[in-house]
Amino acid sequence: MKAIVLLSGGIDSTVVLALAKEQGLECHAISFDYGQRHRVELKSAAAIAAFYQISHRTILVDPSCFSGPALNSSLTSKTEVPQNRTEKEMSSGSIPNTYVPARNTLFMAYAAGQAEVYNAQEIHFGPNVMDYHAYPDCRPEYFRAYQALINLATKQAVEGSAPRIVTPLIQWDKTEIIKKGLELKAPMHLTWSCYNPLAIHPCERCDACLLRSSGFHGVGVRDPSLKTNS
Amino acid sequence: MKAIVLLSGGIDSTVVLALAKEQGLECHAISFDYGQRHRVELKSAAAIAAFYQISHRTILVDPSCFSGPALNSSLTSKTEVPQNRTEKEMSSGSIPNTYVPARNTLFMAYAAGQAEVYNAQEIHFGPNVMDYHAYPDCRPEYFRAYQALINLATKQAVEGSAPRIVTPLIQWDKTEIIKKGLELKAPMHLTWSCYNPLAIHPCERCDACLLRSSGFHGVGVRDPSLKTNS
Numbered sequence: 001m002k003a004i005v006l007l008s009g010g011i012d013s014t015v016v017l018a019l020a021k022e023q024g025l026e027c028h029a030i031s032f033d034y035g036q037r038h039r040v041e042l043k044s045a046a047a048i049a050a051f052y053q054i055s056h057r058t059i060l061v062d063p064s065c066f067s068g069p070a071l072n073s074s075l076t077s078k079t080e081v082p083q084n085r086t087e088k089e090m091s092s093g094s095i096p097n098t099y100v101p102a103r104n105t106l107f108m109a110y111a112a113g114q115a116e117v118y119n120a121q122e123i124h125f126g127p128n129v130m131d132y133h134a135y136p137d138c139r140p141e142y143f144r145a146y147q148a149l150i151n152l153a154t155k156q157a158v159e160g161s162a163p164r165i166v167t168p169l170i171q172w173d174k175t176e177i178i179k180k181g182l183e184l185k186a187p188m189h190l191t192w193s194c195y196n197p198l199a200i201h202p203c204e205r206c207d208a209c210l211l212r213s214s215g216f217h218g219v220g221v222r223d224p225s226l227k228t229n230s
Numbered sequence: 231m232k233a234i235v236l237l238s239g240g241i242d243s244t245v246v247l248a249l250a251k252e253q254g255l256e257c258h259a260i261s262f263d264y265g266q267r268h269r270v271e272l273k274s275a276a277a278i279a280a281f282y283q284i285s286h287r288t289i290l291v292d293p294s295c296f297s298g299p300a301l302n303s304s305l306t307s308k309t310e311v312p313q314n315r316t317e318k319e320m321s322s323g324s325i326p327n328t329y330v331p332a333r334n335t336l337f338m339a340y341a342a343g344q345a346e347v348y349n350a351q352e353i354h355f356g357p358n359v360m361d362y363h364a365y366p367d368c369r370p371e372y373f374r375a376y377q378a379l380i381n382l383a384t385k386q387a388v389e390g391s392a393p394r395i396v397t398p399l400i401q402w403d404k405t406e407i408i409k410k411g412l413e414l415k416a417p418m419h420l421t422w423s424c425y426n427p428l429a430i431h432p433c434e435r436c437d438a439c440l441l442r443s444s445g446f447h448g449v450g451v452r453d454p455s456l457k458t459n460s
Binding site for chain 1 (some may be wrong): 235239287289290291292295297298299300301302326329331332333334335336338339340343344345346347348349366367369371372375376378380381382383384385387390402423
């Protein structure tokens with residue numbers, strides 16, 4: 001069975017890929033170059049796809065789509081990303097400035113198209129429990145609505161083979177994700193989390209690095225991307 | 231009130247724009263350069279936006295996304311588009327090779343993002359009754375499912391202002407659309423319908439030109455893009 005796997009280059013999507021590979025799926029990874037300032041993550045995505053020896057397509061998305069008079073994202077503009085927030089702040093329910101307008105709706109649409117051109121039966125995506133406290137397009141009900149849309153949207157759907165959206169991490173926190181990744185021998189050393197593109201990775205200040213750090217701390221394992229003070 | 235209007239450069243989207251302008255909406259037009267072989271339509275889209283003096287953004291979509299081992303589209307590959315089909319054949323319910331994988335799902339996702347960056351309250355899109363016999367992503371139930379998704383997907387949705395999807399032509403045939411366009415003095419002379427990019431427009435063989443021709447015939451008006459034999 002074939003699956004389209006959305007691969008950002010971070011820990012979550014890497015573990016999603018590791019889980020899909022463990023199930024014996026033929027995986028086709030897709031990544032997005034959408035003008036994210038931390039597009040260095042795409043090098044990680046390519047390295048992870050190469051590690052698993054799977055096909056990998058980086059889709060170019062016009063970054064001008066994510067900014068306008070009413071809304072910008074700190075991931076694609078010069079606004080500073082939030083720094084040194086506590087997990088309580090991150091899960092308060094307010095949407096941080098790292099929100100990118102309709103981003104996952106767009107990514108999932110590309111994935112639906114890729115499912116058709118590869119005749120894949122599943123689309124694997126890695127939002128986790130912390131993501132869905134922050135981002136509307138990471139919530140379980142959002143993916144249920146997307147599934148309902150995909151069941152109507154495509155030629156595959158008309159032929160009775162609409163792809164199934166699979167979000168294996170949606171109830172998992174970072175500790176559980178890292179634990180599973182280590183168990184599956186996922187290439188954690190190749191992953192990139194940081195939103196601060198020019199920082200030494202991990203910066204340990206942005207939300208992504210703080211959650212990463214907390215996850216490794218929770219498992220009691222040293223982050224392999226920490227290169228100094230070993 | 232602001233609206234995002236999907237503007238291909240054809241008659242339908244031009245009439246959608248004319249209707250939105252008549253309502254006094256502040257319109258922001260978006261078009262897509264997705265490697266369609268008839269991308270000459272984008273010149274028409276630009277001319278129509280200029281006619282109405284509205285903002286217009288052409289979004290570049292990586293054309294490699296629409297082809298793969300299991301499916302291609304004749305709009306983005308060298309496969310010939312259907313020629314000389316009757317309207318009965320066009321409305322038989324089978325999906326023609328002009329179907330582009332998940333295309334409208336992608337276009338609507340971009341529109342949802344544009345609605346956020348402009349703080350627009352509506353998204354206007356122009357599928358008609360003939361489209362939805364042919365394409366799954368033109369059917370009323372598809373747009374209802376997309377509305378349900380958008381009601382959950384974005385920051386606007388969380389703030390209680392998810393944009394409304396408006397498809398004013400969805401029960402109209404080409405004759406009704408052209409009649410309304412003429413009534414609203416829409417710039418029909420600037421529109422482009424043809425799928426055969428190198429043809430003298432209209433080619434009067436592809437589905438799009440045949441429906442255009444039938445529509446003008448139904449109204450009893452000469453197509454202003456017919457330049458010869460006048």
